[in-house]
Amino acid sequence: MRHKTFAVLPIVALLAACSMAPTYQRPALPVPAGIGAEATGSATLPAWQEWFADPALKDLIAAALENNRDLAVATARIEEARALYGITRADRLPTVGIGGGMQAARTPEAITGGDAATSRRYDANIGITSFELDFWGRVKSLSDAARAQYFATEEAQRAVRVTLIGDVANAYWNLRAFEERADYAKKTVDSLSASARVVNRRLETGLSNRLDALQADALVAESRASQANLERQARNARHALQVLVGKEVVIPPAATALTSTLPNTRVPDGLSSDVLLARPDVRQAEYALQATNANIGAARAAFFPTITLTGSAGSASAELSDLFGGGTRAWSFAPQITLPIFDFGRNQANLDLAEARKVIAVAQYEKTVQVAFQEVADVLSDQAGQQAYVEALEAAVMKQRDRLKVAQARYDAGLVGYLDVLDAQRALYLSEQNLIDAARARLAVTAEAYKALGGDAQQPLDRS
Structure with a gap:
């Protein structure tokens, strides 16, 4: 009978668990069915090594994935959540332990009425302690909630990784743009300084006037500033990049200008809104919602009786040498049931809290989806708009160069004053600077597309 009792406990525990958690249903996407032009389906990005073609940028991203502190913290959070899930999952199974002990007691003569009595007891047993039969699914719901939080933490780490890759790319292009603009400014200063020397020599020979010389010198000073x-x-852009990469940044000189490295990769102009479900932040929000759903089950189960089992089987003897001898078998079995009667509304308040947190989680999930929709829509808009902007600025730069040539020729011929040349030089400088910045912005769309579409680690949401 004793052996049958302990053998049936695991079976009872297995059959006992049910769940009082509400049936989970993913909320409908609170956004239009398509993003951009007519929806053409999903967009699966290649690995970041293929998406970002610049060799120097690839080295920086690889270094950032290895050294970035924010990513290191997010990765450690996964281990923390995994451990917490392991703890709650273990609560669903009985803890079996082996123990042994000795008890000794002396009864004094005043009590025995004769000689003092000394008794000893030696025990060795195997047993379970306070194992809860999860009839109402309370422990299972807590385990499900911890499991969902664990998965949410994994998605949070993915989100940090995807954001880090995109931010490194943007920081790299920012640095390249500022260095290229500073280099062009230096070349402009050199060119304007040479022109200013010519104007001052013409002033000395009476071929120019004082105003032309002052204007030329002022433009040189503006360019130096x-x-x-x-x-x-x-x-400062280099400092920002170093923080992301996690170490000193060494970038080889650029072989080509930013305008010559515009990306060939592009996202389809129309996408289904289902692509948002692959984003790590959306998946993180959904796992958080699943956790709150499971917590409702645990709060509901708290209204019902709690049944715990404690039992052991082994040997007991008055002498250590006889502990495993014949006739020493011993066992104990102590089931316990607890039913809350007067808790002054504590269980109801916990249930109300769990349900309120689910309402919050639904709203946070829907807000995350809406923000994701906007980011993807912005990427599709910027992809076309920034490319058109670059092409228009390239045409404007060509016209400004022609304008400067004509103005310089007319000034040399004495047909116009030097102010026309200065205006043409200033306009060309601004157009060139704007073109470099527009190329940077077009490249940034590539990084924003990578982040908006959730990176290259596309995985199904449901996990075993």
């Missing part, structure tokens, strides 16, 4: 400011911004 612009160069100094751009060099400062380039240094």
